[in-house]
Amino acid sequence: MFPEAEEKFIVFGAPLIEQVEIDEVVACMQSGWLGTGPRVAQFERDFSAYQAVLPGQVAAVNSCTAALHISMVAAGLEPGGEVITTPLTFCASVNSIIHAGLTPILADVDPVSQCIDPAAIEAAITPRTRAILVVHFAGRPCDMDTIMAIASRHRLVVIEDCAHAIETEYHGRKAGTFGDFGCFSFYATKNITTGEGGMVISRSCELAARVRVLALHGMSKDAWHRFGDAGYKHYQVVEAGFKYNMMDLQAAIGIHQLARVEPSWQRREQLWGRYMQAFADLPVDLPAAPEAGTRHAYHLFTLMLDEARCGISRDAFLDAMNARRIGTGVHYLSLPEHPYYQQRFGWVPEQFPHAMRLGRQTVSLPLSPKLSDADQQRIIAAVREILR
Numbered sequence: 001m002f003p004e005a006e007e008k009f010i011v012f013g014a015p016l017i018e019q020v021e022i023d024e025v026v027a028c029m030q031s032g033w034l035g036t037g038p039r040v041a042q043f044e045r046d047f048s049a050y051q052a053v054l055p056g057q058v059a060a061v062n063s064c065t066a067a068l069h070i071s072m073v074a075a076g077l078e079p080g081g082e083v084i085t086t087p088l089t090f091c092a093s094v095n096s097i098i099h100a101g102l103t104p105i106l107a108d109v110d111p112v113s114q115c116i117d118p119a120a121i122e123a124a125i126t127p128r129t130r131a132i133l134v135v136h137f138a139g140r141p142c143d144m145d146t147i148m149a150i151a152s153r154h155r156l157v158v159i160e161d162c163a164h165a166i167e168t169e170y171h172g173r174k175a176g177t178f179g180d181f182g183c184f185s186f187y188a189t190k191n192i193t194t195g196e197g198g199m200v201i202s203r204s205c206e207l208a209a210r211v212r213v214l215a216l217h218g219m220s221k222d223a224w225h226r227f228g229d230a231g232y233k234h235y236q237v238v239e240a241g242f243k244y245n246m247m248d249l250q251a252a253i254g255i256h257q258l259a260r261v262e263p264s265w266q267r268r269e270q271l272w273g274r275y276m277q278a279f280a281d282l283p284v285d286l287p288a289a290p291e292a293g294t295r296h297a298y299h300l301f302t303l304m305l306d307e308a309r310c311g312i313s314r315d316a317f318l319d320a321m322n323a324r325r326i327g328t329g330v331h332y333l334s335l336p337e338h339p340y341y342q343q344r345f346g347w348v349p350e351q352f353p354h355a356m357r358l359g360r361q362t363v364s365l366p367l368s369p370k371l372s373d374a375d376q377q378r379i380i381a382a383v384r385e386i387l388r
């Protein structure tokens with residue numbers, strides 16, 4: 001059965017934008033203050049309250065990639081040091097390590113949690129290891145008790161890539177507050193969006209102050225303070241910083257996205273539960289149930305397709321979904337599949353067999369709170385028809 005040509009394309013990761021965001025962006029434009037200013041300050045305060053940290057511990061930036069890069073610079077990791085991370089992540093996790101002048105070292109994932117395996121971290125530690133960069137994959141927390149114990153035993157900096165994990169909790173604590181730095185993304189497909197945007201939570205207000213300086217050219221006072229109504233203040237450049245600051249235009253969206261973070265999470269939990277039920281009898285692997293004592297952020301819902309078992313390759317499945325006008329994602333081909341890393345670091349996919357297999361079998365289905373019940377029914381029917 002083929003759908004009519006006019007059938008709506010269900011966009012993967014479509015953001016749910018409400019009138020309040022639109023009104024706030026318009027008000028921001030009418031205020032004449034587009035850059036870093038009062039709306040960024042409010043978004044930072046709201047985010048720190050949501051994550052139960054001090055306002056002085058957070059700094060808004062213009063992407064999670066910037067957040068990761070600047071965290072490694074602020075940590076003072078000397079060039080040449082090694083940073084252990086997962087092969088099952090977005091390329092930005094590793095590119096930020098490279099841009100900080102450090103060497104990425106991969107440690108395979110646990111095949112059930114799909115998060116970095118602490119035993120593989122231990123095995124990858126050398127005298128040059130300086131940090132561990134973990135990714136709370138799909139919104140499921142990493143095994144932070146074990147990872148923090150390894151880090152303290154070897155005196156390693158810990159950076160948490162929380163791009164999927166705004167709502168994630170582990171043993172009563174928020175993801176992003178275990179390590180020295182937690183880095184969040186507000187990219188268009190993430191759990192809350194500012195279009196492009198990011199946030200750093202630092203372990204201390206002192207570290208966060210360094211992050212702020214680094215995020216705006218290395219200047220000691222930000223533009224809001226310089227040009228506000230308190231009178232002109234000279235700035236001093238205290239190090240060679242970056243241009244990573246968030247704009248008020250972005251924060252205008254984020255303030256209202258953050259206000260709805262919990263209802264959006266509840267909607268994704270409901271969609272997730274329906275997918276689990278609808279696919280329970282299919283010859284595919286489904287995501288592991290959330291671990292006791294943790295809160296899953298339900299950022300991605302993934303099916304694992306083993307062609308020998310389900311009769312269709314992952315890539316043919318992606319095409320079949322697209323033909324039914326349903327967008328999907330792949331999170332992720334393991335990093336050693338990419339030519340740049342193969343050439344630069346000599347990585348081969350087979351060195352990290354769990355990440356390789358998952359990366360070749362995984363498909364992400366739409367899970368946005370923007371999905372209607374009817375959209376989800378269409379997706380479920382399509383998946384069942386293709387895998388029939």
Ligand SMILES: *Cc1c(COP(=O)(O)O)cnc(C)c1O
Pocket residue numbers: 062063064065066089090092093135161163164184185186187197198
């Ligand atoms: C999206 C994502 C990033 C990058 O986030 P940006 O805000 O787009 O820079 C980094 N890591 C992971 C795991 C991501 O999913």
